[in-house]
Amino acid sequence: MIYLLQQALNALQLGSIYALIALGYTMVYGILTMINFAHGDLFMVGAFFCFLIATILKLPFVPTLLLSMAGVAMLGVFIERVAYKPLRQAPRVSAVITALGVGIFLENFTLVFFPYPQSVPQLLANVTWTVGGVAVSSLQVIIIILSLVLMILLDTLVRRTMVGMAMRAISWDKTIVPLMGVPLDLVISITFAIGTGLGAAAGTMYSLAFPVIDPYMGILIGWKAFIAAVVGGIGNIRGAMIGGFILGAVEILVAAFLPSTYRDFVAFTLLLVLLIFRPYGILGRPRPQKV
């Protein structure tokens, strides 16, 4: 029982990171029906921003997190303006290839400055409590709570504010809605800023939990978060959160009860089976194709 609780805690921590990153994929897809494959690398840039702010400016955790989120959000908006906007009318596949290119650029640009893995300083007091035999670290608690807070904030923003309404409207129809006076470019920029900002938050927390960072750290986790977004139903915000937690739980539980060599094999087979039964993901709905 203690073992199961311990693994459940591990799963929550991993799942909340996946969920935060998956949100970035799903938001961009919801608005632009485009998969931003550079998102995993923006997550990596977030981790490096955290590292730079913490080592050079020596700021504590909260300002580091906010600055890193702001920095990456600006980078996200910039990338959208420079790399994706000119391709908005082009075939979707061109935009996807551009996104892959942006990702590779970000990796190698970081590689020029940081060829070595870097060690991120401890910004948070790292205490381990033992609660009924389960080892709970303060970092784990902070990561889980902070992720949940960010997700609730986002959910409220999308469902209850004017900006959120504009986002949902544009996601519904990109031609008619701007004619009603909704500023298309501004809403897209805000979406990118929020999505990449959340990715940076994930990167910051990830780099504190696993304090060795390198320019390639975003690739694998980016792919996994993308899969989480698809499983949850890409384009659906609550779906991305659920998908992230499901993927985290499946990965941890498979490793916990089966030989860990089978982890990815079993985990992704399960997800494939799930997609066979729910091809649009858990919360996704088929979109009618416009002719």
Next chain:
Amino acid sequence: MKKVYYLISLLAALSLLISACGPGGGAATIKVGGIGELTGDIPAVGASFKNAAEMAVQEINDAGGLDVGGTKYKIEFFLEDNAGKADQSASAAQKLITQNNVVAIVGPNASRYAIPASEIAESSKVVLISPWSTNPKTTLQSDGKTPKKYVFRACFIDPFQGRVVAKFAMDQLKAKKAAVLYDVASDYNKGIAEFFKQTFEENGGQVVAFETYTTGDKDFSAQLTKIKEANPDVIFLPNYYSEVPLQIQQAHRLGITAPFLGSDSWGSAELLKLCGSDCEGYYFSTHYAADAATPAATKFIEAYKAKYGSTPDDVAALTYDAFGLLWEALKSAGKVDRQAVRDALAQIPKYEGVTGTMQFKEGSGDPIKSAVILQIKDNAFHWFANANP
């Protein structure tokens, strides 16, 4: 159309220029190739390799060249980056052999890159000496038994290292139950973990957890929780220096107190930097100890420190030895010829290197040599014990 002609003639002129400084550039030079992990996941290995390689070449050139069959040859060194990728290692070997026409190649270092490069060297009949690749497959044909003819190494191999660490855990640390966590996607980690398990069990020990992950993973919480449940006396992590700190830190966060053991992949100064105080007191097996050095080693360590301002790690020492072996082979071959170098290298009677004495036997590219156990103390590596086969 005119533009196209200009372009073509420009390209033609360029290619002439390039080929003009290609083969036949200097009269008496020996071309030697190097393949290192300059970028990618283990760049500290590549940096040490590059430093030691350039130092070995410079020493020869500063002394007026290498005496081969009565002629003094300068060394021309071609360094290729494999970017931490298996396919680029193979293409780098191909390029050095066919374009740069090298007489021999030193590197790559990690087994997962050395193995593909060694296949190219073997089929092209060019000597390849890997300084640091400890996986048996590097010097074996694909049948797993016959040694490759042209592939050598300057280090011991994984079965030996796995045995050394298992013996150390049982004899010195009195461990009865061991756990292993290793990267199942990497030849090096996998090989050494399996040999550790085999030896540990043969000697009456019990491997209570044998857990894996895949390259690039950073969250090991599921596996470590499992290891904690199994309650081992000692935990073996035959993984690379960039991953070990994360594994140990997460284990400590889960409340694991058993001591950790490692293999030669720990032996980078980067490990100390990334790990901080978390690695204090743990042991690993490696090729040489900078603080318990022979006269030959002391001379190398001094020169290296003077040139680069840091203590050479095992990759640097082994790279230097790999070049030492190559110079020795060239000298005794008496001519600059790929086949002659290979034959001379296989017959070197006993080479006194920085990392101990080496000798190749019975057509195998694996040298006979010994290992050392180091302990991490006060954020530095300290000699702890010698380990002989």
